[in-house]
Amino acid sequence: MADAVFRIIQAGPFVTIQDAGRKGMMRYGLPESGPMDRTSFAIAQAALGNAPNSPAIEISRGGLSLECVSGAVTFAIVGGGFLVQAGSEAASSWQVLTIKAGEKLSIKPGPWGSWTYLASAGELQATSWLGSVATHSQSGYGGGRLVAGGELVVASAEIRDNRTGPIPCPIWARPRPEVRVVLGPQDRFFDEASITLLLNERFRLTDAYDRMGVRLRGPQLLPKGALSIPSEAIMRGSIQVSGEGTPTVLLADHQTTGGYPKIATVIQDDLDGFCQLRSHDYVRFSAISPRYALTLARSRAKAVRIYLERLVG
Amino acid sequence: MDAPRFRPVADHAILVEFGETITDAAHDAVLKLDRALAAHPFAGFNEAIPAFVNLLVDFDPLITDHDTVETALYRLLALPAAAVAKGQMREVLVCYEGAFGQDLKEVATRTGLSEEAVINAHLSGDYKVFMYGFAPGYAYLAGVPTILQLPRKPSPIRDIEAGAVMIASAQCLVTTLIMPTGWWIIGRSPTRILTDDPVRPFLFDVGDQVRFRRISLTEFDIAGGL
Numbered sequence: 001m002a003d004a005v006f007r008i009i010q011a012g013p014f015v016t017i018q019d020a021g022r023k024g025m026m027r028y029g030l031p032e033s034g035p036m037d038r039t040s041f042a043i044a045q046a047a048l049g050n051a052p053n054s055p056a057i058e059i060s061r062g063g064l065s066l067e068c069v070s071g072a073v074t075f076a077i078v079g080g081g082f083l084v085q086a087g088s089e090a091a092s093s094w095q096v097l098t099i100k101a102g103e104k105l106s107i108k109p110g111p112w113g114s115w116t117y118l119a120s121a122g123e124l125q126a127t128s129w130l131g132s133v134a135t136h137s138q139s140g141y142g143g144g145r146l147v148a149g150g151e152l153v154v155a156s157a158e159i160r161d162n163r164t165g166p167i168p169c170p171i172w173a174r175p176r177p178e179v180r181v182v183l184g185p186q187d188r189f190f191d192e193a194s195i196t197l198l199l200n201e202r203f204r205l206t207d208a209y210d211r212m213g214v215r216l217r218g219p220q221l222l223p224k225g226a227l228s229i230p231s232e233a234i235m236r237g238s239i240q241v242s243g244e245g246t247p248t249v250l251l252a253d254h255q256t257t258g259g260y261p262k263i264a265t266v267i268q269d270d271l272d273g274f275c276q277l278r279s280h281d282y283v284r285f286s287a288i289s290p291r292y293a294l295t296l297a298r299s300r301a302k303a304v305r306i307y308l309e310r311l312v313g
Numbered sequence: 314m315d316a317p318r319f320r321p322v323a324d325h326a327i328l329v330e331f332g333e334t335i336t337d338a339a340h341d342a343v344l345k346l347d348r349a350l351a352a353h354p355f356a357g358f359n360e361a362i363p364a365f366v367n368l369l370v371d372f373d374p375l376i377t378d379h380d381t382v383e384t385a386l387y388r389l390l391a392l393p394a395a396a397v398a399k400g401q402m403r404e405v406l407v408c409y410e411g412a413f414g415q416d417l418k419e420v421a422t423r424t425g426l427s428e429e430a431v432i433n434a435h436l437s438g439d440y441k442v443f444m445y446g447f448a449p450g451y452a453y454l455a456g457v458p459t460i461l462q463l464p465r466k467p468s469p470i471r472d473i474e475a476g477a478v479m480i481a482s483a484q485c486l487v488t489t490l491i492m493p494t495g496w497w498i499i500g501r502s503p504t505r506i507l508t509d510d511p512v513r514p515f516l517f518d519v520g521d522q523v524r525f526r527r528i529s530l531t532e533f534d535i536a537g538g539l
Contacts, residue, residue, distance in 0.1 A: 024360045024372075026514045029445035029452075050509055055424075130513055130514050139490050183322035230335050231446055233362035233407050237323055256341035257446030265323035268374075277536045293324035297374040 004071030004122065004157035009104070012062010012196060014211060016115075016135035017126040017143025024211045025130065027255045032236065033134040033142065036115045036211060036252050036275040039173050039304065044119035046308040047096050047167050054141060055126045055133045056119040057152075062111040063276070064146065072100040073157035074121040078167060080113020080276055091221070094167045098159050112175055113276045114209075122157035129147040137211040137253045156173040170307055170310040172300065174274025177281065180288050180296070181239065183259060184212030186229065187262035189247030190241070194221040198239075203247065209279050211253040216283070218219045223261050237266035239285075250253060252257055267293045269300045317342070317390065318381050324374045325359075325383055330367040335455075339366040340443060344520045349392055355385035363519045364444045392486065400521035405504045407435075407478045407486060407525045408533040413501035420497050423463055432527065434458045435499060440485060440523040445515075450489035450506040452517050457483050465495040468533075476501050478525070502538035503528075 006274065021034025035058055037040035057064065061080070075097060077084055082093040087103035093116045100106050107116060126133040126143030146152070187195060203218035204214050222245040234240065238250045240260045249266060264285065266274060269297035277283060287297075320328040328345060332339035350370065357376030362369040372382050409417060409432050421428045422481045440456040457480050465481040466477035470493060473479075477488045487502050488494070506516045517523065527534065 006384050025449075026360060026362045027445060027519060028450065029447065030449045120429050130511075136449065141449070182321060182323045185322050222423035229333070230365035231444070232367050233328070235322060235326060235369070235371070255447055256362065257444060269324075290321035290324060294374045294378050303319045 002071050002157060004073035004099075004120075004154040005069045006105075006152040006154075007064040007069050008146055008148055008152065009065035009067055010148050011064050011150075012060050013148040014058075015062060015064050015146045016058050016137065016211075017055055017124070017146070018058045018134050019055045019132055020134075020143070022130055022136075023136050024130035028231065029138065029228070029256050030130070031252065031254050031256055033132075033136045033211075033253055035117060037079050037117075037173075037272040039272040040115070040276075041117045041119075042304070042308060043167065043173065043311065044078035044117040046311045047078060048074065048119055048121045048163055049312055050121070051121060051227065054119065055107075055111060055124040056117045057114045057124070057146065059107050061114055063106070063108040064176075065104065065106040066152065067104045068101050069100045069151075070101050070158055071154075071157050072098060073154045074098045074160040074163060074297055075105070076119045076167070077107060077116060078119070079116040079173070080109070081111040082116040083108045083110040083111065088231070094169045096160075096164045096167065097166060098161070099100075100284060106189075112278075114278050115275060120154045120157070121160045121163075121278060122154035125153040167177075167311065170303075172269070172273070172303065173276075174273060175276040175278075175281070176270050177283050179270045179274050179283055179285050180293070181264035181266050181285050182290050182293050183264045184262070185265070187212050187263050189223045189229070189261040190263055191224055194223075194263070196243075197221060198247070198285055199287055202284050205277055205279050205281050205283065207279045208248075211251060213248050213250040213254055215246060215248045215280075218247070221247055221263060229259055229261060231257045234258050235265060237268065237271050238262045239264045244271040245259035249274065267296065269296055319386070319467045322369065322377050326371045327370055327386070328367055328369050329386060332366045335365045343368045346386070346389060346536050347519065348398075349384075349389040353389060355382060355392060357382075358387040364446070400518060402524060403517055404524045405478075405502055405523055405525050406536060407500040407502045408528050408530075409500040410530045410533075413530075414499050416479075420463065420499060424460055426460065427508055431461065431499065434461050435480070435485075435526055436527055438485065438525070440525070442517045442519050442521045442523065443484075444519055448490050448492060450485060450515055452506060454485040454487075454520075454523050455483055457485050463497060463506075466497070467495070469493040469495040472494070473498060474501070474538075478502050501533065503533055513529065
């Protein structure tokens with residue numbers, strides 16, 4: 001089996017190497033990183049029959065263009081509604097296809113979504129840091145950002161003709177403008193009026209959206225009194241509110257601790273769909289109990305497992 | 314100290330709070346539960362994140378649930394109250410000379426001390442790692458002597474080099490990445506907090522004690538800088 005080598009013609013901002021994430025290091029200041037949309041990433045790997053923690057390229061709306069310099073490899077492109085040009089063939093994401101030497105692969109934003117994943121039938125070569133190639137965007141540690149002029153190598157590249165073709169996009173991989181949260185852990189720093197605003201008004205994603213989080217625009221959620229709570233752990237999905245009353249949803253490369261109160265936390269199941277919204281999209285939050293959130297997590301996990309098993313075949 | 318409070322976090326974590334304000338008692342309680350969890354993890358335990366007054370306990374919702382985890386945590390909290398063992402003593406080298414101590418003069422002015430007295434006060438501090446946060450390897454060290462405690466600058470300064478030794482209020486920090494900061498930069502350290510050692514990738518554990526040792530510019534260069 002030979003290598004497939006690619007030249008990077010163009011890569012937008014926030015196009016990075018990711019694997020399933022660097023777990024268990026939040027106590028040392030490291031968030032998990034890994035894919036913004038973990039569902040689509042998992043589907044991309046399963047569509048090729050890869051191990052779930054294989055490296056892939058996370059592509060933002062900045063897009064990515066590659067040219068195959070030598071070899072050939074089968075790719076899965078999963079997540080969002082992105083436009084794909086593969087050699088002479090126009091396609092869209094949710095597709096498995098093969099690229100050969102001399103052909104170009106170009107992925108651009110399409111009708112919906114913020115992130116798509118390019119997984120390969122082979123070993124995408126990437127720098128590992130602390131046991132993972134997931135890129136931590138602020139430090140650049142891990143597999144890193146893709147930049148124009150650079151090279152990508154897929155070692156032991158394979159053509160998997162039996163896997164090529166379209167992949168069904170399940171409903172739970174679509175963008176999610178209705179997001180469920182569990183209130184807290186610092187909802188007590190807000191009066192009832194602010195909680196009501198959070199749950200009854202709509203908010204809009206601003207342009208301040210990157211792998212660390214996204215700032216929202218909407219009614220002010222003023223914390224009660226002057227706040228100085230001792231810094232404490234932040235999770236992916238925490239909705240942290242600044243002193244001016246602006247909420248930010250923390251995402252894959254979030255700070256691990258902070259002193260702003262967290263009014264609510266987005267449930268895991270809705271985070272991937274939330275990340276597939278775009279800047280200026282609207283979002284509404286509804287509160288559910290921790291117990292119900294857990295029930296949802298279990299039924300979703302079951303649906304995902306069945307879907308992935310079918311895909312792996 | 315009050316009984317700890319349990320606050321559910323989404324579908325996959327519980328925040329165990331030992332107080333609302335920073336005290337040694339609250340932080341000791343955090344460390345004690347953190348160590349008990351490491352020694353006796355419950356089924357479905359993912360990780361624990363210690364902070365000043367609370368411990369976030371993350372679990373796998375497919376394996377366990379909030380109630381079961383709460384029960385497991387109560388059991389750990391009820392273990393005989395052995396004193397929290399002192400953390401390891403870690404030494405961090407610091408050079409205060411020239412541009413490395415870019416805010417020394419200003420700190421001296423604001424505290425009414427000489428620059429040499431600022432350095433000696435910093436070296437005399439009895440530091441302890443309270444938590445990590447903000448960025449990989451950013452360890453918040455509590456224990457800056459009262460005479461050196463200043464509020465942070467009104468606005469952050471950009472592009473501060475990795476290895477900066479800086480202080481704000483009761484805390485001291487050695488940076489690991491180029492970052493903006495509003496803290497007072499008093500020196501530079503060649504000691505790596507991100508060690509590149511796969512077995513022990515971070516120099517400190519939360520709860521460790523830290524002592525700073527002064528080095529000259531020449532010694533800094535010999536130590537390899539950063």
